[in-house]
Amino acid sequence: MVGSTTKMAPGGKGTQSLVIENSGKAAAKKVRLTYVTPVYVNVNEKADLPRGCRMKLADADPYLPQVVSCTLPRLAAGAKKKVTFPVTMTKRARFVGPNFGMGMARPVGTSDADPTDNWTQPIIQSIRPTPAVPQGHVVDLWHSIDVPPLSPQRGRDITFTFGNKGPDMNGPAQLVFVTPFYVNTDHKQPLPPGCSRKLAETDPLLPEVVQCNLRPIPAGAERQLRIPLTLIPGGPRGVVYSLAVIAPDNVNDVERDQTDNLSGPGALNIQG
Template sequence: MAGLAGPAAGAEPVGPLHPDLAVSTDQPLIVPGAGGVQTVVVSNAGAVTRGASLVTFVTPAYTNIDHSAALPGGCSMRYTNPDPTVPEVVNCLIPAGIAKGASVRLPMPLAVTERARLTGTNLDLVSVVAAEGSPDREANINDNSSMGSVAVSRPTPATPKGNKVGLYLTHDVPVLAEDRTAEVTLTYGNTGPKAMRGPVQITLVTPFSTNIDRAEPMPDGCRFALADESIGTPEIVVCTLPALDADEESTRRAGAQPEKPRT
């Protein structure tokens, strides 16, 4: 995969006069084919916010936003994709005035696809940053993003008829180099029992405060589904790769770099 890039060095010093926002979620239990609500909670342990705050919510795999239900006030779809294996992205603007000790709750309506033949924890991503144009500077960025989760429960759908394959995907945990770029390695394979009859689709979502490195080429077959270099919003890459025989494995590498700092 092309590289990743992380936060820029030399950030402005911050202290007790700055907001200290944090974000978390609850864990709803949803049956495949049904809907539910996951609540995002933004809290402030520092000074009152003087500008708007931007919340970004990324759905877990096999889950879409429930488009039959209303989003919370101030929220809109940043990226929509009916394919439940590709995340959808919601942006929410919280007005200035989150006081110290206060919190804001954003109930996100979700729908788990009937194709979700899995049980257990299904991870999503949520973050909060000062919105574009805000005078706020965050006191502690370490709790401005969170890996939330949706618990998918039984009954799960039966295995569909057809050509049975056993796909798997693993990845390393890259470390930023001195030039603040990194390369992530994705390994995917097919345990069988059958060879694939069609291509493999892999979806990569960048972590908080990280972009795809534009200086490096993407692997063949990969494209941006969501390209956004702004702070707080992830980038999404979808790769359509050649079919695998049974017991075959392949590797792709991608580069990344820090998101561009807000000025």
């Protein structure tokens, strides 16, 4: 599968496309498709979704991605299918550069010979003009992630390291994490304090979405947050990437530079 790159300025609207190809020798009777918007991007509610698609997570919070689940008709051997989603970008985005979403497809009722090329990262390329930094108490948050190796026999934590370049925050922050495809949060273990699942799914083709409320981060401070993960068998091999964001969660705190608020967390599938 291949995802499009769409140029869009904050406050604008456009489309994002995913192209599915059946490179096998047999037709797929039906195909399931999942599309996850980048952070700061929503599905355009004033336009129609593609036929066979419905919203699984439709929260309008700019820090929460939206999740669309589709069931598509028969795809013949060697055939391609382009699915286009109407999208908008909030004016709360103030950065220039690539902003990654997620997409994955699988045939219904049969296995796939190689699911490793079934997922992609469609891009919304944020372009100028961008809104000015609003008036307020300016802070400068950042975060980074590791890439845990996972197998069906052994889950691991994904570790988020985050901080504030200053000054001190007036209020709390929030961190949003979307699991890669075929990866769940470990439901047998508790999430960190302040974290909850906005989308909780055992379906491997649907990600889970975790939102964490973080206490105010002082200037120069650095902290870590660990979320336990498990691997669902049958998914893509190697590293599969998703998305995450950290941001102030108080109207009195304004982010100086959003470019290091975003990341593409990954999990390494090492199943034998």
